[in-house]
Amino acid sequence: MSAGRGTRAATSPLIPPAATGTAGPATPAKSAGSASPAPGRPGFGGRLTAPLLIGSLVNPLNTTMISTALVAIGHSYHVGAAGTAWLISVLYLTSAVAQPVLGKLADSIGPRRVFVAGLVVVLVSGLVGAFALSFTWLLVSRLLLGIGSAAAYPASMSILRHEGIRVGRTPPRPVLARLSFAAVGSTAVGPTLGGVLVMLVGWRGIFAVNVPVALIALVTALRWIPADRPRALAADGSRPKTDIDPLGIGLFSTALTLLAFFLLDLAHPNWWLLLPFVVVGAVLIRWQLRNPKPFIDLRVLVSNGALTRTYLRHGLGYLLVYCVMYGLTQWLEEVRGFSSGETGLLMLPMSVAALACSLLGARTKGIRGPLTLACLLLTVGSVVLVFLSGDSPLVLLLLAGACFGIPQGLIGTSNQAAVAQFSPAESIGSAAGLQRTAQYIGAITASSMIALAYGQAATDAGLHLMAWIAAGLGVLLIGLTLTDRALRTPQTH
Structure with missing residues (x-):
């Protein structure tokens, strides 16, 4: 069945459901420890979403928070810039691999279990980093952080879908937007928070801050997230086996790691x-x-074109966003001569626009309109970069940042809604994990594209080369969005 014919495509699972023995997605089911919703009770309350938001901000916060601590860490352990860069790369690599794996586990053994286990690993990673005696232990800390924090987003999407089944409605766009807002907001404030922590308590505060955050999320999750439904017994009275496909996971992880290492340089x-x-x-x-219960059902991945195209749009969109987030900032410092603080202020409109549009995008009922606007702005912003030079007026720099900030908010919210619409209930965790994998591959590719364009230092010519490539990808994104017939189907709430 083609996914391009409306919402019926969502009935074809991307990743086959585990043998949970639960009812299909059309049947409202009760979560263990939760009662049926009272009349007039809409579900998706603040107690349910609060721990999901706290847990989901850990990963994006740590991707940018460490940027202001790299120099201090390098001085402490006598490690150069190339060595400290691995503290960034190891988190991206681990998260890209772990997101779909932990999403699969959330679908198989229960999202609450995976969410809570991930927070425990985050807590341990904070302690390891705060008391690290060598640079190697810092790498171990970031590795654990990547694994633990990767559980939050796919498990949260699965928890929200289960809540939707319980109350008989799909997760509302505003609820999904809060997850996107948490990610965008934490990414934006990460450098500022990191700078404050380094100034007040030293670089170890970058790692230690994850301990109280994980504890708060852990306590609220245990109290407010309903327990996972017990899996039904098999016909012979035995407990059903969990279909994890360890070989498939291992092969997928190995292939993705090899690709990421190639893209890094x-x-x-x-x-x-x-x-x-x-x-x-x-x-x-x-x-x-050949596997009857594979980790990723490639046949269905091909047939569910709507979901596959969502991954492609998400990865390409964030590739362009990350090019500006890291490439333009480097150009502002090395070519224009702005300090780190001044550059942060210049990028503030981009962050504010991203935050605002992640909330505004949630108020729209469709997906195609916001995505089309986002793709147009990405293309326009890329063209604006072509005309930047060492003496460009300040207003042009602010315009370029805004042209990328608005799409950042719209892309995150809209593609997240598309994943929720086009993926089946029983594999939403896996589908959400693959969405983040596409985003991290885009981030890794963007860093390589920046290095390819700049070489040893940022230049006007390098910025313009990167801008022309980005403009071409923006045109491709416009085509992918306008020709996607599945996006014309309105969301159901």
């Missing part, structure tokens, strides 16, 4: 990495096609 590509990537990818495809 396109300026000096390690071509030899492509051979093991192709081999592992071929083995993965063969295993997934």
Whole structure:
């Protein structure tokens, strides 16, 4: 069944459901420890969403918060810039791999269990980093942080979908927008918060702050998130097996890691990495096609075009956003001569626009309109970058930032709503995890594109090259959005 024919495409699962013994998505089901909603009670209350929001901000907050601590960490352990950069890369790599894996686990063994377990790992990572005696232990801390924080988003999406089943309605756009707002907002305030922590308590505060945040989210999750429904017994009275497909997960993780390492340095590509990537990818495809209960059902992935195109749009959109978030800021400091604080102030309109539009996008009933506007602005913003130079007026710099800030909010909210609409209830965690994987691949590719364009230092010519590539990708995004017939189907609430 093609996903391009309305919402019926959502009935084809991207990742086959685990043997949970629960009713299908059309049947409202009770969560263990929760009662049926009282008449007039809409569900999705503040107590349910509060721990989800706190848990979901940990990963994006830590992607940017450490940026202001890299120099201090390098001085403490006598590590250069290339070495401290691994503190950023290891979080992206781990998160890209862990998101769909933990999403699968959330679908299989219960989202509340995975959400809580992830917070425990985040707590441990904060302690390891705060008391690290060597740079290696900091890398271990970031590795654990990537694994633990990656559980929050896919598990949250699964929890919200289960709540929707319980109350007989789909998760409202404003509720989904809060998750997007938490991610965008925490990303925006990360550098500022990191700078304050380094100034007040030193760089170890960057790691230690995750401990109280994880504790608050953990306590509220245990109190307010309904317990996972117990899985029904099999016909012979035994407990059903959990279909995890460890070989599929291992092959997927290996292939994605090889691809990420290749993308990390396109300026000096390690071509030899492509051979093991192709081999592992071929083995993965063969295993997934032969396995009756694969980690990723490739046949259905092909047939559910609406969801596949959502991943593509999300990855390309954030590739362009990250190019500006990191590429333009580097150009502002190295070419225009602005300080880090001045650059942060210049990028503030971009952050404010992203925050505002993540909330405004939630008020729209459709997906196609906000996404089209976002793609148009990404393209316009890319063209504006082409005309920037060392003596460009300040208003043009602010305009460029706003052209990328507005799409950042709209893309996050709209594609998140598309994932919720086009993925089936029993595999929403896996689908949401793959959405974040697409975003992190976009981030890794953006960093490589920036390095390829700039070389040793940012220049006007490098910025213009990056802008032309971004403009071409923006036109591609416009085409993908306007020609997607599935986006013409209004959301149901």
